[in-house]
Each structure stands twice: as C-alpha cells, then as structure tokens.
Amino acid sequence: MASLRDIKGRITSTKKTKQITSAMEMVSASKMNKAEQNARSFVPYMEKIQEVVASIATGNLDVDHPMLKSREVKKTGYFVFTSDRGLAGAYNSNILRTVYNTINKRHKSSDEYTIIVIGKVGREFFKNRNMPVSKEIVGLNDQPDFADIKDLANETVNLYANEEIDELYMYYNHYESAISQVVTEKKLLPLTDLNEGNSKATSSYEYEPNQEEILQVLLPQYAESLIYGAILDGKASEHAARMTAMKNATDNANDIIDDLSLKYNRARQAAITQEISEIVGGAAALE
C-alpha cells in the first residue's frame, strides 16, 4: 500500500494540473466566443458577394471564366486547416486522418497532388510522411484578420489561375456548436455550385465596364473570401475542441482527486488504528 506521503504528493500534483486545465478551458471559452463573433461578422460580406457573383453567373449563360469551368485534372490541391498547438482533443487527428485517407484513395503518386497547410501540427504530419507541401502558414493569430491570410489566399487562388493545380479542395472542421465540430470537405475551385441555395430572383445589374472584367476581379475575391470563411470556421472549431478537451481533463482530474482522497483517508485511518493497537498492546504487556 502506498504511503501517506506518496498519496498526498499525487493529490497535490493532480490539483496543480487541474488548475492549469481549468484555466485553459476558460481561456478557450473566451477565445471561442470571440471567434464565433468574428465568423458572424463575416457573414454579411459573404452573403453579399455570393449574391452578386450568383447574379452575374446566372444572369447570362455565356459567361466564360477559367474559374467557372472544370478542366482535365492533372494535379489536385488540398487546402488543410489545422492548429498550431495540440491539447485540442481529436481536432487535428480527425482532419488529418480524413485528408490522408482521401489522398491515398484518390492518388497513386505524389506528383498528382499538392498540399497547402495551415498550422504546425499539419505541417509536421505531412513532412513526416514525405507528402508534397507547397505552401504553409504557421503561427496564425487566434483571431485572424483578413489581412493576415490575404496573401496566402491570393497565392492559393493563383496556383489555380496559373494552372499549377486543376482543382482545389478545402478541409477544415466546421463549427456546429461548442460541443460538435465536423470535418468538412469543400470543393473550392472550379466554382461549380454558384446557384446553390440562391433560388430567389436576383435583380439584373448594369455592369461597368462589362461582365467579363467584373468576373476577373470578383471571382478571385470570392474564392479568397471562401478560404477566409473556412479559416474563421476552423478557428472557432479549434477553440471549441480545446475547450471540450480541457473540460474533460478537468473532470478527470476531479475524479482522480476524489479517488486519491478516499485512499488517503483510508490509509490514514489504518495508520491510526495500527498505532492504537500498538499502544494497547504495549500497555497490556506492562501489566
């Protein structure tokens, strides 16, 4: 049986761990709220740009833009959003497993695809497996501004525009609620689902100077904002996942502390009983 001192030591160390995890839980909770807010303030922009793009793209059928047309796929791009730090439960492993399996299923050689990755965890994962990573960002802010990711989004869209990749998939954790995040695959380029969910009649616009040139400007911006939207969504999920993971850790620490306290008290009682019986025994021997 463990000595009183051992048990006491374990209780103290578990309590300290609990303090850390519960602090991290609270930090993540407040970050999650902020991230949720960011995601919400992005919605008006997204809706508006979607509306305009859809009205141009559906307004006349002869619009022609490389980003709207599927072409033969020689190389596929995967945009993977992971976190920089661990301690977020299954957040990263879920997403990496999905991407890894998909890539192995779809491609035979590493010439057929390339990966654009955000986050240290993802970067290490793909590097260790010798998978081609063409762009990476680590150390992204917890509350990213559009300016922070603009360059990356721009370069990613350019990969497609320069025909280095012929289609682009995004992988990120979609934030459903504080306790549920779902790995989501989204085909970003070419833009094929413009009319989705936009059944209401859109007004017809005058275009200045003309539709082609507006599409030239608008479609890359649209694609960039889709990427930004995914990043905001992913960030909110990350904080939520970390919050849940830390909450579980705190709960487990509580269980362990309860368990250990019980053991400690039992050991203490046993020690006292033993002492008493020794004294009684000693006194009896003297009589």
Next chain:
Amino acid sequence: MKTLTVSVVTPDGPVLENAYEMVSAKAENGELGILPGHIPLVAPLTISAVRLKGEGNTDHIAVSGGFLEVRPDKVTILAQSAEMPDEIDVERARKAKERAERRLQSQKDDVDFKRAESALRRAINRINVAGANK
C-alpha cells in the same frame, strides 16, 4: 433631399451603414457619382477614397480590393479592407509606403513589383484619406 443608404462591408465585419445624399467613387475606368434612384449597377473599385456626401458633411473611406453594388435606394461597398480616417494608423501607412518605395527601387529580380506597387498605392491612399478630414 432624397437619400440613399450606404453600407460598407468587409470580411472583418461591417464598417459603416448610414444615409447619404451622394456617393462618389473611383471605378476601374473612371470616377462614378451615384445619386438616389440610380439603376442597379456593379462596378469594381480601384484602391482609392470613396466620398460619401451627407447633410453638410462629407465622409471619406479608404478602400482597397473592393467593388460597388448599387440599387435604387441602397449602395453596398464590398471591400477587402475599408477604413474611416480616424481608424487609419498613419504612422504604419507611412512606414508601409517607405518599405514599398524601397522595394520598387531595389530593382532586384526577386521583388514582386506588382505587389509592391499595390502596397504603395494602398499606403498613399490611406495617408491621403487620413489627411482629408483635417
């Protein structure tokens, strides 16, 4: 006087929503003036200042990477960044301007001139807008 509602939206959230009498903005092929009752229009904007004329006062907004959507009673400006004069960090813009100028002058092959140039334009635009209301 009739007014139109102007809202400026960026990926980081709405910047402004207010009623104005006239909007003038610089589109790709020239200056545009929008009055209430304009026909629906879409036009990309250059890196420039948008002037919003209200009752007795004029607001300036520095926009980059944006476009303008006009409806008869509403104008929406969608921009990758949009700032009011008091939100602009002039010091930072000035530094960005110097940096961009240095990059443009360095004449090395590895410099992305297009990017440096648009960075310079953004910085100059910010400085101008920040100075416009003083």
